[in-house]
Every structure is written in C-alpha cells, then in structure tokens.
Amino acid sequence: MAAVNPRKLTEPRGKTLSIHVVTWNVASAAPPLDLSDLLQLNKENLSVDMYVIGLQEMNCGIMSLLSDTAFEDPWSSFFMDVLSPLTFVKGNKGGINICLKLYGYYVSIINCHLPPHMANNDQRLQHFDRILEMQNFEEQNIPNILDHDLILWFGDMNFRIEDFGLHFVRESIKNRCYSDLWEKDQLSIAKKHDPLLREFQEGPLLFPPTYKFDKNSNNYDTSEKKRKPAWTDRILWRLKRQPQAHPHTPRLPAPHFCLTLRSYVSHMVYCISDHKPVTSTFDLELKPLVSAPLITLIPEGLWTMENDMLISYSLTPDFLSSPWDWIGLYKVGLRHINDYVSYVWVRDNQVSFNDGLSQVYFNVSNIPETEDQFLLCYYSNSLHSVVGISKPFKIQPGSSLAEDLLGEAQPHI
DSSP: OOOOOOOOOOOOOOEEEEEEEEEEEOTTOOOOSOOHHHHTTTSSSOOOSEEEEEEESOOOSHHHHHHHHHSOOHHHHHHHHHHGGGTOOOOOOSSSEEEEEETTEEEEEEEEEOOOSGGGHHHHHHHHHHHHHHOOOGGGTOOOGGGSSEEEEEEEOOOOBOSSOHHHHHHHHHTTOTHHHHTTBHHHHHHHHOHHHHTSBOOOOOSOOOBOBOTTSSOBOOSSSOOOOBOOEEEEEEEOOOOOOOTTSOOOOOOOEEEEEEEEEEOTTOOSSSSOOEEEEEEEEEOOSOOSOSEEEEEOSOOBSSSOEEEEEEEOTTOOOOTTOEEEEEETTOOSTTOOSEEEETTTTEEEEETTEEEEEEOGGGSOOOOSEEEEEEEETTTTEEEEEOOOEEOBOOSOOOOOOOSOOOOOO
16 A cells, blocks of 8 residues: 655645636527637637636526526536536536635635616616625635635626717727726716625626627627617626734734736627626635645555556645545546536445544456546535546456446435
C-alpha cells in the first residue's frame, strides 16, 4: 500500500480564475449550429476556467414541455456537447440561484427574467428586491446572500430607455452615440437612487442595445409595434461589503478576493432570437481560504482488468462522511455526475479505516474494458456535491473480464 504523507500547513498561494458569463433570451428558438463566438472557442489560447450560462424563454409551448420531461433540453445538451470535451462539467440548471463555495468563498449566481414593458419599471425594481429576499439559506448553514463574497446577477432584466423617441434612439445607435442613451437607461437611473442596487457594478455599455430585433436579422423591430431598442440584457456583479473598523481598533486585513472585468460585449452574429446574447469575462483573483480538498482520492497501484482495485482516500478533520456517500469511476470528459461507468458505496466496500485514511475496493466485474483515461469522484450525500476528484489515470486491459453483477441499486442525483 502506498503511504500518504500529511499535508504541510503552508500559506496558500493566490489563484486567478477566468469566468465567462453568458446571458441570452433565446425566445424559444433551437440552438444555432455554431456557438464558438459566444463561448470564445474561436480564440487561439482559450483560458476560461468556468462558464456561467443563463438562458431565458427556453421553453414555450406544449411540445417543448413534453420534450423536456422525457429528455434533456436541447440547449443544455448542445452546450455539453461543445464543452465536455474541454473537461467542463454541467452544473445545476432550472433554478434562479446557484450557490457555490469556491476555495472557501461563497459565490451566488442569479439568472432572472424581470417583467417587460416600459411602464413596469417599478415592478422590475420590486422583483429585484424580492429575489434577494427569497434567497434564504438558513437551514443549510449558508450565510445570507448579502454576506456572500460575490454575487453574479444577469438575465433579461427588461430595463428600457425613457423619454427619448424611437427616431432619436435609432439615430444614436446608428452613430454609436451610446452615451446619449445611458442617461435615460432605467437601470442606470435606478442605481442613483437605490442604495442596494448601487452596490451592484456593471461594465460600460459600449455595444448596441440588444432588444428588439426582427428574428433572423440585425434589423431593429420593423413590426407595427416598432418597439424602441433597449439594453434589456445585462450582467451585474457585487462584492461583499467590508466591515468598517472602529476608529480605535486596528483594521484586520481583508482576505484577498478581487474581481476584474475583462470584457462586456454583445454578439450580433446570432439572429435566432429578438434578443442578442451578452457576455462578460472576468478575472477572479483570490487567496484560497481552504488549502486542501475535503477528500483526496488516490487509485492504488496499477489498475488492471484482472484484480479487484483499491482506492485510498483521506478526509479533512471537519468533513463528516455518510454511509450514503459514494465514489464514482468516470471517463475523462464526463458531462454530468450521473455519467459514472461504475461506483462503490464507501461503507459497503470499505477495507480499512485509520488515522483519517480509508480504503475501498472496486470489484473487477464493475470495471469497463477500455483504454480510455478515467478519474474518480467522491460524492457527499449530506453536501449534495462532489467533494473530491482524483487525477486522471488509465486502466490496463486484462486477459479476461468477469460478468457484471446484477440487481444492485444505483445512486442517482
């Protein structure tokens, strides 16, 4: 058995993560053939660590609802077809808020679709406040959302351009005089008067208003309604307030956590919707508050098809394991946590346990015969999350493979 040395308690190094945020009201359209521009895949040196994709109006009509009941929605499937070969894994979908704990920091991601129409600005602002009030994580020992280190808030916010007439707005867009329109943008106006909304930052609107277009064109609305163009699709962010020190108390240094906007653009090349998609790319610089993963997974020795395989794993002292935790074996390039090719319940297949180091075994009948690369993931039932991932490894083919075991219950998330 390979020995596991205790981790040295060293000062964690700073990290810089690239986050690419997408918001798009797709107006019930099917995915286009190519999303390279939207996801920056046409760049030579792709350096994105995390994609955050929020869509609005994905499903309208009976056929869409029936299809999504039986199958994964076409947009999620399409994005994972594109991203899974690049080792990105699909996260949660369908909710208004996703809460992440990233190197010990709390990050909230909110995708919204606020009420439409020029006259409903007060209603939009009320919904904005209500969404924040609804994010209650008390039962899960998660702090209030306003105490999270970062909030990324985006979506079809439906804010409009007040006062100016249709002709003036279109001429300003034609001449790229966007600054003339900023002063009457409802969101910009609201931020001057709402203290909480003022805490949310946004990049400069240096791109044309993203609504409303004739579908399959770059022409603004030519229908009888001739809706006035507006920046309805927005990406905002908010960093946690730093407590103010007492005049006689030395201020403690705040943890290093900084978000820098690299780009904020629309993508006029896409015409399937009456909205244009908007993306932001950020650099998140942080000093990890957590220096080690909750679980460290180590596949022992040379894995072959002919013997039961051992996995060693160590736990941090503050991690509480459960009999319902399990370890999944995955091919590199997995799309979802349920894409395991085999799994073990950590307590059922436990071989030994001492000093924070445990061993479990995989039965040979559960090992697929292939030369693909694999990795192991530890899933915590209490945290509803993957808490440990191994480095990729290969399983050497053997001369024989036992028959599959039948009748065993499978975990499902």
